[in-house]
Amino acid sequence: MFRLKTSLTVLAVALMSTTVALPAIAQDQPGEGTTVRMAQATWDTGWFTAQIYKQLIEELGYTVEGPTTLDNPPFYQSVAQGDMDLWVDGWFPLHNTYRPTFEGSAEIVGAVAKGGALEGYLINKSAAEEFGITSLEDFKRPEVQAAFDRNGDGLADMVACPPGWGCEINIEHHMDAYDLRGNINTIKAGYAASMADAVAAYNAGENILFYTWTPNWTVNQLVPGEDVVWIEVPEVNLPDMDLADAATIAGVEGCVNDPCKLGFPANDIVPVINSAFLGANPAVGKLLEAVEVPLGDVFAQNAEMNEGNDDVAAQAAEWIENNRATVDGWLETARSAS
Template sequence: MFRLKTLPALAALMLTTGLTAAPAIAQDRPGEGTQIVMAQPTWDTGWFHTEIYRQLLQELGYEVGAALTLDNPPFYQSVALGDVTMWVDGWFPLHSTYESTFEGSAEIVGAVARGGALEGYLVDKAAAEEFGITSLEDFKRDEVKAAFDRNGDGKADLVACPPGWGCEINIEHHLDAYELRDHLNPIKAGYSASMADAVAAYESGEHILFYTWTPNWTVNELVPGEDVVWIEVPEVDLPDMSLADAATIAGLEGCVNDPCMLGFPANDIVPVVNSEFLADNPAVAALLDAVEIPLTDIYAQNAAMNEGDDDIEAQAAAWIEANRAAVDGWLDAARAAQS
């Protein structure tokens, strides 16, 4: 078993090696002359691992330009049509609602991270203790709504998801299933800006309620168990109840209960690739099947990005070099598959 190096050491590595974002030139380049149109999601917490994969594909000789930033629906339509080759930001089962769009034309190969992509609702720890908040059900209480009502409309403000995101579907379902429409005001503006505003409110002593997912910079900025706590849903109620068992997580640090009924199934973060392209490029299939990126490294990069270090190309290049032994094994597997 190899041991992946983590991101905190990468800044020093870049300084000592003079590393740039340019990919290494490999001797064996099975992708030479083949173009890949890569997409990335509108949530910037997925851009780091997207860039890692992009540079690995370049090391195999593929022509991969800057990733196109797409919402979920246009991506899954485009990858099915072959207008876009792939992305590495499928969230399943969250994105299962799009399967009918790409079934038979695109497929999931490998995984960036399995099972560690969580979703749920959090409140600041002080409010949870002051008002005894353990569940979304508590936001039907007048004193709780008032404590979280920042715009004076009589409802608690919830940082939710922008329109078109997979999480918006589940949140909207929850608002109806738990009869919360008269009690919660979902904020659907740009997520990063909305969360930055929530963090500022927290730092000024206000109470906050927000949805988040992992990996995400929010769990570095507002640490579960220290600054905030995960709260539960009244009961698991999902658009697809076949996923209900995956919506309760045992041993979740910073949750009000254990096991924690988050109300969202744990997700795998996976590549989704056009099937025709995969059939012609077994090296890509082998690479995607081999790569894995620790969530802790993604957390760390997301936190650095949130602090203003937005040179994702250099960060990805540094991560690759820090993990060169593992990376070379992945690339060798890809080359062998193409031969």
Template sequence: MKYNLPILAATAALLVGTAPMAALAQDMPGEGTTIRMGQATWDTGWFHAEIYSQLLEELGYEVDGPITLDNPPFYQSVAQGDLDLWVNGWFPLHDTYRPVFENGAELVGAVAKGGALEGYLVDAAAVEEFGIKTLADFKRDEVKEAFDRNGDGLADLVACPPGWGCEVNIEHHMDAYGLREHVNPIKAGYAASMADAVAAFQNGEHILFYTWTPNWTVNELVPGKHVMWIEVPEVNLPDMSLADAATMEGIEGCVADPCTLGFPANDIVPVANSAFLDENPAVEALLQEVAIPLSAIFEQNAAMNAGEDDIEMQASEWIKQNRESVDGWLEAARAAAE
């Protein structure tokens, strides 16, 4: 058999030349694609958003943003395809936005499942002094007076800014428990309002506030030490199908066990445009794979509150420390793109 040596040589050269290109395409399935990413207005969600952003860049994607948005405009934008994703969904808290996004976007994977708590806290000294157990105790004149920091005759509650999912539940609670004439929900910027509450606590004043975990607040004001989770009089939610999840056992620093916090425990999850996921199977696979411990988010939030605000560096360091898991996630994403 005779071989055409020039043709064989040309073919070999072509194969050698394309091999690195094929490997590159496999390693960098996002090459040439830009992801328009959003992030929440609460800065406690920025750390894991940055982790996801850096992982997407390792797959070759160019990340535009993240752009910071309130819940309503994000869910509308991701449904319309103006944004591709964020990793700051809180469900079931954000179920109220499902009618806005469910026809164009979807939940995929989970940053952290369960353990993301919400509720009301009171300084421990006030719990002991006044025997505070539930929000209903704020109907008592002596309790209202002790928590009235602006002199309007109402107990001041650090609540949630307009547009946050927690604002819906807090407003519902104000009516459900008949607290409109007893409690003043403060809806200014949350971080500034909480900083003011922490300063008041340090000055010996009584404080009432809403918070969630993971959050720097429970590092600054530790439940069971500085403050206590208090209960609601009874579970009353806009969506009562979630009622069973609003009472939990083993909540450290609660006035009772089980503890009726009045908010269901949440999963922190990515939400992405469905058409974008169809076109980018590597992204969908990555979102399905990644999981970040709440303890890691809590640790970064505490450091950020202490002034260590280089989130890009903190995310990069976390990725480096968890390289084995990260490489497994990236391998799954690359395999999905083949």
């Protein structure tokens, strides 16, 4: 009888230990057995943060397919249809034009960076001083137009955005709104190659006009206030005029005026995730809410990438390890959702 009681006691303790251990294992790896289909934007300046999120999701036990590189329209369509689960390259309000495509089927959760993503037009500082340029309106002056004509077609050349990018919509709108079609030629080839050509032209002593955004390697290579300056638009004119007040921003380093009439509102860089996937995977949602990547770290990685270090996955892994204490807190928050 004593032996039977002892055996039952040992069995009960073992069972209790097992029931405690199993949930702990599941909680550590809430994504085990689940695949995440992840996308990333076509602009390589966002690939670093995409890799950080990918690797953190994998630490939760998920298998991540991708990130698959997509333009804006196919991503927002595919995340709405459930063919893609998420990306972390939403730029809002710039991407507001895509809201009708995905709202109701996908949603914004968390933020990579709040309000730190600026957009606008820049020229080399020496030309701004030589010609007294402060605005796009100055490109209607024949001498300014000629000074920035790099291909001999009679128009000032400006590095713009490739077709399908959200910034292309606003730039094209500006060309019409400010009546600049007969003054500026917008270069819509691959952005990285076009900007590399512009940097080479600048280094050769030529004048350059370009659109850029932050974070981006361009503002490491061509520093606002030192090499280049942000110039203003004649007046704020956007496809969505509800955003007009946000397109004049105070404290923009290297702008010709303060506040600076950039003509683009400051953007939040945010994850966009399929709603059904989010409902089935609360740990991913909590992770997206918790993570935030300092723009200074993105600037630094972009500069390294531009100098030839293009192992983005290794750079992301190094960033995670350098911030392990913070990262572990994010992961614990995510695991608690399960």
